[in-house]
Amino acid sequence: MQSARSSVGRSIAAHAILITYTIIALFPVIVIIMNSFKTRKAIFREPLSLPHSESFSLEGYQTVLTQGDFFLYFQNSLIVTLASLFCVLLFGAMAAFALAEYRFKGNTLMGLYLALGIMIPIRLGTVAILQLMVASGLVNTRTALVLVYTAQGLPLAVFILSEFMRQVSDDLKNAGRIDGLSEYRIFFRLVLPLVRPAMATVAVFTLIPIWNDLWFPLILAPAEETKTLTLGSQVFIGQFVTNWNAVLASLSLAILPALILYLIFSRQLIRGITAGAVK
Amino acid sequence: MGSLVLSDVHKSFGAVDVLKGIDLEVSDGEFVIFVGPSGCGKSTLLRVIAGLEDATNGTVNIDGEVVNQTPPSDRGIAMVFQTYALYPHLTVKDNMGLGLKQAKHAKTEIAKRVDVASKMLSLDPLLERRPAELSGGQRQRVAIGRAIVRKPELFLFDEPLSNLDAALRVNTRLEIARLHRELGATMVYVTHDQTEAMTLADKIVILNDGKVEQVGSPMELYHNPTNRFVAGFIGSPQMNFIDAANLGKTDCKTIGIRPEHISLDLKKGEIEGIVSHIEKLGGDTNVYLNCGDIGLLSVRLFGDHDYAIDAKAFATMAADSVFKFDGDGNRVQVA
Ligand SMILES: Nc1ncnc2c1ncn2[C@@H]1O[C@H](COP(=O)(O)OP(=O)(O)OP(=O)(O)O)[C@@H](O)[C@H]1O
Ligand SMILES: [Mg+2]
Secondary structure (H helix, E strand, C coil): CHHHHHHHHHHHHHHHHHHHHHHHHHHHHHHHHHHHCECHHHHHHCCCCCCCCCCECCHHHHHHHHCCCHHHHHHHHHHHHHHHHHHHHHHHHHHHHHHHHCCCCCHHHHHHHHHHHHCCCHHHHHHHHHHHHHHCCCCCCHHHHHHHHHHHHHHHHHHHHHHHHHCCCHHHHHHHHHCCCCHHHHHHHHHHHHCHHHHHHHHHHHHHHHHHCCHHHHHHCCCHHHCCHHHHHHHHECCCCECHHHHHHHHHHHHHHHHHHHHHHHHHHHHHHHECCEC | CCCEEEEEEEEEECCEEEEEEEEEEECCCCEEEEECCCCCCHHHHHHHHHCCCCCCEEEEEECCEECCCCCHHHCCEEEECCCCCCCCCCCHHHHHHHHHHHCCCCHHHHHHHHHHHHHHCCCHHHCCCCHHHCCHHHHHHHHHHHHHHCCCCEEEEECCCCCCCHHHHHHHHHHHHHHHHHHCCEEEEECCCHHHHHHHCCEEEEEECCEEEEEECHHHHHHCCCEHHHHHHCCCCCCEEEEHHHHCCCCCCEEEECHHHEEEECCCCCEEEEEEEEEECCCEEEEEEECHHHCEEEEEEECCCCCCCCCEEEEEECHHHCEEECCCCEECCCC
16 A cells, blocks of 8 residues: 555656656747747737637748748758768768777777767867868858768767667677678668667757757858758848747748657657666 | 688787687587686687687688688588577578578578478478567577578587576487587587586587687596596586695695595594585485585485484595696696
8 A cells, every 4th residue: 555655646746747847848839839820919919828819820921931932941951951860870870880890909099089079069160161161162052061960960979879889799790790791781781770779869869950050051051042941040030120920930840840850760769768778 | 521620729809818829620520519617718719710700820720721811601600609699680581591692592492491401490380480579499499590501511609508498408409419410510519518518529628718728528528637627627516626635645736536436424434524515406415524624525425315414424535536636736647
C-alpha cells in the first residue's frame, strides 16, 4: 500500500513537472501561430486570446505569399538545410568510423582537432570565411552556405558518432572482413544501420541551427535569388514599422518543415539518447 | 591442405607486447586448442592468423604459403566468434551465403552449399529468419554454418560456446566434434573451458603472457607437464603445490600433487590435517584439508564420502604421481 501510494504521488509530481515544462516550451510557439491568424489590432489588443470571428484574418499569410518570393526562400532554405545535413552526416560518419576503427599515428590528436570546433564558434571566422568566399567566387550561392554549415556541423557529428561507432561489435566488422566485404560495405551496410539512432540525434542537433540561421545567409548570400526563409522574413521587420502579421505568418510557416523533419527523426532520437543508459 | 605454421610471431599494441614470439606447427586436419588465462593473447593470436591484425614480426604460413600480406577473405579460413557476429539485416540464408556471394560464386552453387550446411546443422526451419528472431544456441549454429559454407581449409573458433548455457554447450561441443570428423578440416579453437579443451583437442597449446608454455596432447599435458604453470592450469581442482622444505625434501623447490592422487585416512598417513570444507558432487567428493605449514590441500575422492568438518585426517600422496619443480618453476625430471 505504502509503496503504491507513494508511487502515485511520485508520478503525479513527475507529470506536473513535465506538463509545466511542456507548457513553457510550447507557449511561444502557440502564441505565434495563434496571432498569425489575427488582425493587426487584435494582436496588440488581446495577444493571448484565440482568434475568433471578429479578430480572424489571413492578411499576414496573404502578405507573405504575395510580397517577396516566399516559395523561393522556402526552397532555398530547404535545399541548403538538406544538403548540409547530408554532407554533415556522410562525412561526419566516415570520419568517425576512421577514428573509431583504424589505429594510426596521431589518431587521438586528429580526434581532438576535429572536436575542437565544438568549442570555437564558427562565427568568429566570419571575416575570413567571407574573404574566402569572395576569392572563390561563391558569394551569393547556396553552395557557400552548404559549405559553411557542413563545417559548422561536422565537429559535433564526428564527436558523437565516433563514440557510438566504438560500441559497434568488432566481431561483426571482422566477420564482414573474413567474408570479403570491402571497408566501404562494412561501413555502409553493417555499421551505419547500427548507429542509426545516433545519426538521428546528430541530424536534429545539426538541422535546427541551420534552418534558423540568419547570420550566414545575411553575410554570404543576401541576394534575392539565394535568400533563405529566415532572411526573407526580415523584410517585414523594419526599423520603424514592423508588419507583425506577416512576420508571425512567415514564422509559423517556417516552423512547419523543421517540425516535420524533427518528427521523422525523433523516434530514432529517443532511442539514441537513451541507448547505453539501460542495457 | 590446411596446415598452419607460425614462426616467431610477435604482436605489439604501441608499447605493449601482447605476443612475444609464438612458434607453432599445426598439421592438416588437426584440432588444436589454445588455452590460457584471460588476457594472455589467445584472441590476438587467432586474429593474427585470420589476418584481422598484422603481426608486428614473424610469419604466418597457411597451407605452405606465407600469408602475411593476404587479406582475410583470401586466406582460406573461416572464423566463428564468441558474440556470433551475424549480420543483423540479413536472413539466416543470406548470412550464410554472403561470403560466397562476395567471392562471386554462382547462385546455384551458393544455394547448394547453404543447403548442405543447413542440413548438417538442422537449420532448415530457420533459413528465412533474421538473427534477432533466433535463440543464442541457434545463432551460434548459424555462425558455424556460415563458416562451413565457405569450405575453408582452416576453421578458427574464438570461444564459440562461452555465451551458451551448460546443456547447450555440451550439445554444441559434440556438434563441433562431429563436424571435425566429417569435414576433416584443420580447426584452431580458443577456450577458457578445460573440459572443452581436454575433450575436443588433438593438441593443446598452453599460452601464458604471450608465450607458448607447452604444446601436447591432452594426456601428455596432464601426465607430463614441463613446468609448474602447465601443471597448475590443467586439471580441476587445481594441482596442490607444497613447499618442499615443509616436507623435509631438498632435491627440489616445490612439490606438486593432483587432488585425485592423494588418499585420505582417519588414522595414519604422511600429512596430518584438519578437514575444513567438503564438496559433494555425487560422483566425486572434494575434501579440503588444512595442514598447518603445508597449507590447504585439496583431495579428490571417487564416490560419495563423509568427513566431519574439523575432524582430524591423514593424507597420503601416491609416490609415482608426485611432480617436482625447481625454483624457476621448471619440472625436475627424475631420471
Ligand atoms: N586493440 C588493442 N589495443 C591495445 N591492447 C590490446 C588490443 N587488443 C588486445 N589488447 C591487449 O592484449 C592482451 C591480450 O588480449 P586478448 O584479447 O588476445 O586476450 P585473450 O587471451 O583472448 O583473453 P580472454 O581470454 O579474456 O579473451 C590484453 O592485455 C589486451 O588488453
Ligand atoms: Mg579472447
